Amino acid sequence: MASSQRPGRGILVIPRPGRRSRDRSVLLLIPPMLWLGVAYLGALGALFITSLWGQNDFTGAIERIWTLDNFRDLFTIEVYRTITVRTITIAAVVTIVDAVLAFPIALYMAKVASPRLQRLLVIAVLMPLWASYLVKAYAWRSMLSEGGLISSIAAPFGLESPGYGLVATTITLAYLWLPFMILPIYAGLERLPDSLFEASSDLGARSAMTLRRVVLPMAFPAIVAGSIFTFSLTMGDYIAVRIVGGTSQLLGNVVYDNQGAANNLPFAAAVATIPVVVMLVYLAAARRTGALDNL
Amino acid sequence: MPNAISVRGLSKHFDDVRAVDDLDLDIADGEFFSMLGPSGSGKTTVLRLIAGFEKPTSGRIQLGQEDVTDRAPYARDVNTVFQDYAIFPHMSVRQNVEYGLRVKKVPRGERRERAEQALATVRLDGYGERKPHQLSGGQRQRVALARALVNRPKVLLLDEPLGALDLKLRREMQIELKEIQREVGITFVFVTHDQEEALTMSDRIAVFNEGRIEQLASPVELYEKPASTFVAGFVGTSNLIEGEVARAILGEAGRFVIRPEKVQLVGPSEAPSADARVCVAPGVVREVVYLGSTTHSVVELDAGTTVTVAHHNFDRSIDAALERRDQRVVVTWRRDHLVSLGGSDPDPVASPEEETA
Numbered sequence A: 001m002a003s004s005q006r007p008g009r010g011i012l013v014i015p016r017p018g019r020r021s022r023d024r025s026v027l028l029l030i031p032p033m034l035w036l037g038v039a040y041l042g043a044l045g046a047l048f049i050t051s052l053w054g055q056n057d058f059t060g061a062i063e064r065i066w067t068l069d070n071f072r073d074l075f076t077i078e079v080y081r082t083i084t085v086r087t088i089t090i091a092a093v094v095t096i097v098d099a100v101l102a103f104p105i106a107l108y109m110a111k112v113a114s115p116r117l118q119r120l121l122v123i124a125v126l127m128p129l130w131a132s133y134l135v136k137a138y139a140w141r142s143m144l145s146e147g148g149l150i151s152s153i154a155a156p157f158g159l160e161s162p163g164y165g166l167v168a169t170t171i172t173l174a175y176l177w178l179p180f181m182i183l184p185i186y187a188g189l190e191r192l193p194d195s196l197f198e199a200s201s202d203l204g205a206r207s208a209m210t211l212r213r214v215v216l217p218m219a220f221p222a223i224v225a226g227s228i229f230t231f232s233l234t235m236g237d238y239i240a241v242r243i244v245g246g247t248s249q250l251l252g253n254v255v256y257d258n259q260g261a262a263n264n265l266p267f268a269a270a271v272a273t274i275p276v277v278v279m280l281v282y283l284a285a286a287r288r289t290g291a292l293d294n295l
Numbered sequence B: 001m002p003n004a005i006s007v008r009g010l011s012k013h014f015d016d017v018r019a020v021d022d023l024d025l026d027i028a029d030g031e032f033f034s035m036l037g038p039s040g041s042g043k044t045t046v047l048r049l050i051a052g053f054e055k056p057t058s059g060r061i062q063l064g065q066e067d068v069t070d071r072a073p074y075a076r077d078v079n080t081v082f083q084d085y086a087i088f089p090h091m092s093v094r095q096n097v098e099y100g101l102r103v104k105k106v107p108r109g110e111r112r113e114r115a116e117q118a119l120a121t122v123r124l125d126g127y128g129e130r131k132p133h134q135l136s137g138g139q140r141q142r143v144a145l146a147r148a149l150v151n152r153p154k155v156l157l158l159d160e161p162l163g164a165l166d167l168k169l170r171r172e173m174q175i176e177l178k179e180i181q182r183e184v185g186i187t188f189v190f191v192t193h194d195q196e197e198a199l200t201m202s203d204r205i206a207v208f209n210e211g212r213i214e215q216l217a218s219p220v221e222l223y224e225k226p227a228s229t230f231v232a233g234f235v236g237t238s239n240l241i242e243g244e245v246a247r248a249i250l251g252e253a254g255r256f257v258i259r260p261e262k263v264q265l266v267g268p269s270e271a272p273s274a275d276a277r278v279c280v281a282p283g284v285v286r287e288v289v290y291l292g293s294t295t296h297s298v299v300e301l302d303a304g305t306t307v308t309v310a311h312h313n314f315d316r317s318i319d320a321a322l323e324r325r326d327q328r329v330v331v332t333w334r335r336d337h338l339v340s341l342g343g344s345d346p347d348p349v350a351s352p353e354e355e356t357a
Helices: A019-050 A069-076 A078-112 A115-130 A133-144 A149-157 A166-191 A194-202 A207-236 A239-244 A251-259 A265-288 B043-051 B093-103 B108-121 B137-149 B167-184 B195-201 B219-224 B229-234 B243-250 B317-323 B352-356
Strands: B003-014 B017-028 B032-036 B058-063 B078-081 B155-159 B187-192 B204-209 B212-217 B239-242 B255-258 B264-266 B278-290 B294-301 B306-312 B328-334
Touching: A019 A265, A069 A078, A069 A265, A078 A115, A078 A166, A078 A207, A078 A251, A078 A265, A115 A166, A133 A149, A133 A166, A133 A239, A166 A207, A166 A239, A194 A207, A194 B078, A207 A251, A207 A265, A207 B093, A239 A251, A251 A265, B003 B043, B003 B187, B017 B043, B017 B187, B017 B212, B032 B043, B032 B195, B043 B058, B043 B078, B043 B155, B043 B187, B043 B204, B078 B137, B093 B108, B093 B137, B108 B137, B108 B167, B137 B167, B167 B187, B167 B195, B187 B195, B195 B219, B204 B219, B204 B229, B212 B219, B212 B229, B229 B239, B229 B255, B239 B243, B239 B306, B243 B255, B243 B278, B264 B306, B278 B306, B278 B317, B294 B328
Parallel strands: B032 B187, B032 B204, B078 B155, B155 B187
Antiparallel strands: B003 B017, B003 B058, B204 B212, B239 B255, B264 B328, B278 B294, B278 B328, B294 B306
């Protein structure tokens, strides 16, 4: 009798899920798993399969014959290589610009601002996300235009607006994705106890040294977490570059044009696998920094 | 002896809360000095003011001969052991310990050697390559200590460093800390709310209450001659006898304190008669609390107060004590064991010199 009464059991009894209730919880999981499996992974699989099909040159109809022609074209035709390198470069530059801009803002929000100001700043950072993407992109278009806001501000200094092109695209994308970089870094820094900063100072380090040896290394996973957003969002973007990019093209445009104007779905699918592969490599690298725990 | 720390007229106000209120304090070189008090009494704020993490509202702080009031923490020759240890989680134990030397650009070889030495001092030899998350709470506490000691500061500030440890480990660390302090000869300023901890380790103790020092004395003096009701109540258990009760039992007015272990419990028939040397008071045992090495009996005196009587359990006398519950008894104590807290005037900041003279 004594052995059947374990101490403490009488006070708080947490029911162990029995076999039947476990079965029921599996049932609950089915709809979201279906959504993830079919709508998301299934679509990715379909994309990859489509990229291995061909197209009839005369009718434009899809020919369901296995072929690597699409990928061969991607690697051998100069322009696609250029566009791939350009897209990755812009994604990298946007990420770096965002990290450089976001870090001081996030640091100020997390460690300097009063709790009240902190809340206001979080709202301020989130606010641009409430406005439509197109409105913001066109706002940049008008600011960057000839005689627009930027050129009239820059004129007295003997400078001029960068005009439409890759620089404008980078600026616009960096602006658009900035909140996605600030928020993870802010969350990461906010978790660090103040005593770490005090300990560093106590041990003789000035602010710059504390920043370099304590804050940056500890914020690095959060920065990588933010970069996953800025990098992947840039890799897939095709609208901003059409609005402010002049005649420049990114991978997204190639996909868009091939399934729209050219109606070559298999080739569009092949192009679309490039960002997926780049992101898989990027995520694998990010995983090693522990950044995925920061999402 | 020269002073390691001199504080004059130090105040720190947070909005309208006076965390530290016009404090004067001298801490001697090589001393193990404790600041004891309940939470919110200002002891940690004083520590943070000395370290430089807070700017005083007014007053000056001197380290040795230097006025450091306006200096940043990194420009003060003190190091801190934080309550949460504040160990850098992305660095190994060795990198943590070397941090202070590294930012001061001490050459690599010397850095290594001193870090090894510091780790040996806290008995963590061979743990240099571990990461902080692989260590237990007690080991992390030692890393924090080594990281501070390696810089050979004039003063080491410890902010409730044992608070997060379990009782057994805490007792061990208390003795070890005291040993380490004697070994390295650095002034330790130790903040704690645990009176037993303060009594165990300190050369001198300052008891804080509401931003002021209630009493500054050696552990023995503090326990035997508390200067105020607050100190008597906070350091150890005390029986307070005052007003009408004092007049009835002691024959004089005033406020007095008697420690539970100095009170004896006897049966009504064995009671001695009260005279100039012995105080006697009858009452009823209301509660008997068995504490292992001692037993506390709470006696409600006829004169109108309760006193706690401590009894050492040399034998199985607990059985006899338990039987006394609700029985009539007589408590007695020697008159010279009474500590007078002065008149009934509640003046908490009585000067300790007057009391001990």
